Amino acid sequence: MSTAPGTSTPSSASAARAEAGHGIVESGRFRARQVAEVLRPGDADEVVRIVRDTARRAASGAHSPLHPVSTGFNWGLGSGSPVADGATVLDLSRLDRVRAIDLRAGYAVVEPGVTQGELAGRLDGSERMLNLTGASQHTSVLGNILERGVGLHRGRAEDLAGLELVLADGTFTRCGWWPDERSATVQPHCRGPSLNHVFTQSAMAVATAAVVRLLPRPDEVRVLPLTFAESELPAAVDVLRTWTAQRLIPATTKIYNLVAARTYGVRARLRRPGSRDRWLVHICLTGDAGLVAAQSRLVAERAAGHGSPFVAAPPHTADEQVHRAYAGLPDPDDTLFRRKTGCCARCLDTARGLLMFLPVVPFLGSAVARAAELIATALEGRTAAPGVTMNVLDADTIDHVVTLGFPPRDARAVGDAHRTLDRLHRAFVAEGHQPYRPDIDHPLPRPHGVLRQRIGRVLDPDGVFARGRF
Ligand SMILES: Cc1cc2nc3c(=O)[nH]c(=O)nc-3n(C[C@H](O)[C@H](O)[C@H](O)COP(=O)(O)OP(=O)(O)OC[C@H]3O[C@@H](n4cnc5c(N)ncnc54)[C@H](O)[C@@H]3O)c2cc1C
CATH class of the missing domain: 3.30.465.10 (Uridine Diphospho-n-acetylenolpyruvylglucosamine Reductase; domain 3)
Structure with a gap:
């Protein structure tokens, strides 16, 4: 080279x-x-x-x-x-x-x-x-x-x-x-x-x-943290879908499973021995300060209402760094990223083992609960429970970021993580949930469809550009 x-x-x-x-x-x-x-x-x-x-x-x-x-x-x-x-x-x-x-x-x-x-x-x-x-x-x-x-x-x-x-x-x-x-x-x-x-x-x-x-x-940026018990996943997702569809909240909500929620201090302070795993939700409200205050009150009321799966989470679970990120403010120390990964951007590739699987799933409690089952049953060998972050994209769509962490110098752990990734691909694709971004081992099949093939032939007939993942 x-x-x-x-x-x-x-x-x-x-x-x-x-x-x-x-x-x-x-x-x-x-x-x-x-x-x-x-x-x-x-x-x-x-x-x-x-x-x-x-x-x-x-x-x-x-x-x-x-x-x-x-x-x-x-x-x-x-x-x-x-x-x-x-x-x-x-x-x-x-x-x-x-x-x-x-x-x-x-x-x-x-x-x-x-x-x-x-x-x-x-x-x-x-x-x-x-x-x-x-x-x-x-x-x-x-x-x-x-x-x-x-x-x-x-x-x-x-x-x-x-x-x-x-x-x-x-x-x-x-x-x-x-x-x-x-x-x-x-x-x-x-x-x-x-x-x-x-x-x-x-x-x-x-x-x-x-x-x-x-x-x-925006004049105001407020991130409301809520939690719910893992057993309430379908109900919680359905409520969030209704709130999104009815525009009580914007389509920017994130849902974190317990592993992903650790970044925001959930494990340390919310989980009691013997208690069920709790998942974290970040709802971000932005805009005119009066509107954000009114929306926050409404969301808090609904979350505390009879039969709601939600419990308000303490403010530290959506702290200043989280607010700064939604407010588009710079974070020269990369604080949130370091919290998520335990290292810096320049050392991540050498110091950490990390695979990502990114399927898109319908924004429905039943579909998200099924996705959680597929993830749990795909885990191979010693692969640790993955972090799962869900991003609401609109009232019908929610993407999943499934992060598989492993010790990069342990060959068996690396093999187990890759076998888990293969199983995730097979299980989700079989149920019609394609990853929206594939990795280098799972590129999309060669372009199909006459239009896509023609565009490729016209733009790059001799293969000047390397085959991509898409
Ligand atoms: C903790 C953590 C959190 C993350 N959070 C997010 C998140 O919230 N959202 C998200 O989207 N991702 C997230 N990621 C995934 C990833 O790190 C980002 O998507 C990242 O922005 C992609 O890398 P890059 O910006 O260096 O792009 P690159 O790696 O440089 O580019 C990505 C691809 O685009 C193409 N490309 C790039 N530049 C060019 C060019 N100039 N001309 C032609 N083709 C080009 C190539 O195919 C390349 O592989 C996260 C990762 C981690 C570890």
């Missing part, structure tokens, strides 16, 4: 890890893929040159396909690793400029290396905020958008307004909405065919920048 001549010192952890071994060391402990090279361009022009050069060699079939990553922190799904051996990792973390911020119109133009912590910091004190995710502050805004990740206020796909792209033949182009070309109002779908999402979950181009929509900063 080598680095491209002319590129400077590695700036991202993924690239450093790729150099240290001869495969990328990542937290999932998937089979280490051999990478041919790690290239670290410093600007979009250099990306164009690399892609053109690869395209020339691809025409004669003698090339190593490009696997672009932004910061490569896609933990649990393969981090910065490609699906197949022999790819060249195109590490874009040196493209790290915030090119523009327009507070009035509500957008920022960012390059792949811009982290969510940095952009949140640039917006601190302004009338706008970034839709942060629950991952590290060091993850890429653009990388997560291309992955169609889940932010605390909405799916990250909804934050995307426009993309700057280098296509497989080296063409430098844009799609979606850009401030200098079109109407003064941010309109991600513009007029005519809407193209942005041809390039999310895609691997059909390199993105060198994105226009990212910013949320108006």
Whole structure:
């Protein structure tokens, strides 16, 4: 493995890890893929040159396909690793400029290396905020958008307004909405065919920048913590669904099983010996202070009502750090992430064993209870009880983040965790619950459907880009 001549010192952890071994060391402990090279361009022009050069060699079939990553922190799904051996990792973390911020119109133009912590910091004190995710502050805004990740206020796909792209033949182009070309109002779908999402979950181009929509900063952010007994899971989910459908609460609620709720101090203070496991719910209310106060009162009344599965949880279970995350505020110490993982973003891939399984399930008590059964019965060997976080996406849909932790240097534990992951895939897919983001060992089957195949053939006929997970 080598680095491209002319590129400077590695700036991202993924690239450093790729150099240290001869495969990328990542937290999932998937089979280490051999990478041919790690290239670290410093600007979009250099990306164009690399892609053109690869395209020339691809025409004669003698090339190593490009696997672009932004910061490569896609933990649990393969981090910065490609699906197949022999790819060249195109590490874009040196493209790290915030090119523009327009507070009035509500957008920022960012390059792949811009982290969510940095952009949140640039917006601190302004009338706008970034839709942060629950991952590290060091993850890429653009990388997560291309992955169609889940932010605390909405799916990250909804934050995307426009993309700057280098296509497989080296063409430098844009799609979606850009401030200098079109109407003064941010309109991600513009007029005519809407193209942005041809390039999310895609691997059909390199993105060198994105226009990212910013949320108006709310006057008030209040996170209400509730708990319920594990045995009440179906009832609690059905009540939350009704509250969401009737707009008593927004579609941003998170539900944590006991393992995941430990991050918020549930185990330490709520669980008594002999008591049943309690799950934690975070309901986030934002906006006008009077409205938030009224909504909070209503939710508290309903939660305390006769027959309710909920009990109000103490304030420490939704502490200041949780409020700051929903408020889009920077967390330079990555406090919440460190609490969740027990280590920092730069050491997670080497220090921790972690796999993720991300199925989407109907927002129904019966479906969520069935998902909990499937998870419990999939556990193989010594695999520890997983953390489960559920994100409400809308009144009909709830995604599950199932996190399998294991000691990364214990071969048996690694094998058990991977067998558990395989079983989870089989069990959920058999019941129609597909993961919305797969890992490098479970890529989607080759593109099917005539339209998808045609688009692939037109955009990248010679396979300049490495096979992705999608
Ligand atoms: C404790 C914890 C909490 C987490 N919470 C969340 C959460 O709340 N929401 C969430 O969504 N995820 C979460 N994650 C998962 C994950 O860490 C994030 O999704 C992370 O943002 C992805 O890594 P990245 O930003 O470095 O993107 P990258 O790894 O750089 O990119 C992701 C993928 O996008 C493609 N890609 C990236 N950049 C480019 C480019 N410039 N051009 C073309 N293709 C590109 C590649 O396929 C790449 O594999 C969490 C993980 C942990 C450990």
